[in-house]
Amino acid sequence: MIRLDARRINASTVGDYSWYSDLVYFDGPLICLFRGSGYKDALYVWLDNSERANRWCLIPVSRSTLDSYLNQRMSLREIIQSSEYTYICNHYAETGRKNYSILHVDSFPDEYMPDEDSYLYEEICTDDALLLKQERTSSYMLGLDNQLFINDLSVIPKVFEQLYSFHYGLAHLGRLSIRNTMLRLMGNWTGGISAVNIFSGLKSVIPVLHRPEISSLQYNSPGHIELNLLPDLAQSVQDASVRVENELIYDRLEKMYKNTYTYFREHGLSGFDEDGGIEIRNIDNDTTEICVSV
Template structure:
């Protein structure tokens, strides 16, 4: 049996190398439809198309945020996604190490008709994986980052960037049940022992956040006052507000700063390097009493941040207490950068400042 010919341009294997697996949406004795993301943040569907005795052929299709949400909610068919795609990539896998030498990029018009899904190719509950169902359950809502006072271009750039990093971190904490999150955290924490930058922790978690759950900018309005209107998961926004509340509460902030300073001293006393530059260059095994103390510090940080719901599941990760603490301190360093904006009433979480803007005076008659 021979697979149908694909008319299109040849693709180099590196085209697929930066695609990150996110979740399997249909599984029948193996993945049949999976969600991936490329390095630019574009969601992709990997679709099983055809096979012979020794080869499987796959298709890769870009999918927009709206189309993915529609597909998960049974409003859009897989055929619709195929027909509306700007391109479709195909490749074959088999026993050969050069399994993607046959990769091509084409269009739906050139794709063999047999590869188009059926007219009623909805993601019904009978075929959807648990992961697909959970993705569909969580729905985003509008949320405001209220802005006021004098702002500069670096402020407008910094606030959304910091917020996105905090959001990615909370997405990871609230979705530790997802295999992609667990493997990403484990991989990143494991790499940290060789001098891994904490920046990659946040970008890595963002990379395994599907577009339907990412914080999307809906509107930006600023004329002192103004806002950035986002579409995001409300549960994560509430967790960030809980964290930010510890910055506004003077006693809580003093306790956090003391925790941060005392942890820094403990690191120095025990020759644990890489505290401020977020790089881990520990080359020796830490004694049990130090690891126990670090675990106590992790638990104490969770109490200071009022994150009691996270502690148990965070501890179940295959990450030692040193790397858990490093991740938490990296989060705090970013959170703390929002304090000057909050204290000076330039940033209001969950509130548009346009609602408080005085109305323009009526025109003179």
């Protein structure tokens, strides 16, 4: 592999990123999307390999930059050239060890620089990448009305974020990274307080690209919080909220939950095991009818 004019750093310096999906795949992943815990996601790009290791480049990208790349308004080359620096990761397959270094973009080798035409064309996209191209965020007004106290200003966005995260997880179960997170969280389900852990844990599955971003605030009554997010998910949250606002429906849902929880616990079905493990079992029609009877 090419010798780089880079400085070794600790993994903690890179930041907290986790794999979300592969964008380009040919005999192995070539470009991946990593979700970030801060204000940026990252593109993880394969560069080179030796007999012992694969070399990758991690490029933190803002929400707008990633959107431009997904929609072919910006090439991979332009993203690298517009960055101040990139992170280099040498991944040693045999031991699993990873060495990180930081490389100033001025020292980025020409041999590794993508072509000028390095756009994310549909012809090279994975199925996940094509879906990401189709998912466009837009403006949504979260209404505020009636008397508001200072604690409401933190509670309202928090509850909305939890519901949005839950609906995001359900809507994206086809993505392996999200499905694995859902299985892990549901495997620890014991009812009660663990429900809070599920909602908070699901926040980690959403890339910065799709997180609700505040566009404007107006706190007077009636007021609003203007958010930029996935509109279909916001509508799902709104529909569910309107549904449970009806007292009769809420009581029936609560009764159904208790009956379902009791039945699952008594029969040792997945998600309610004492050891928190996940066991896949087939549930027949008779079982389904018993669970939903209220």
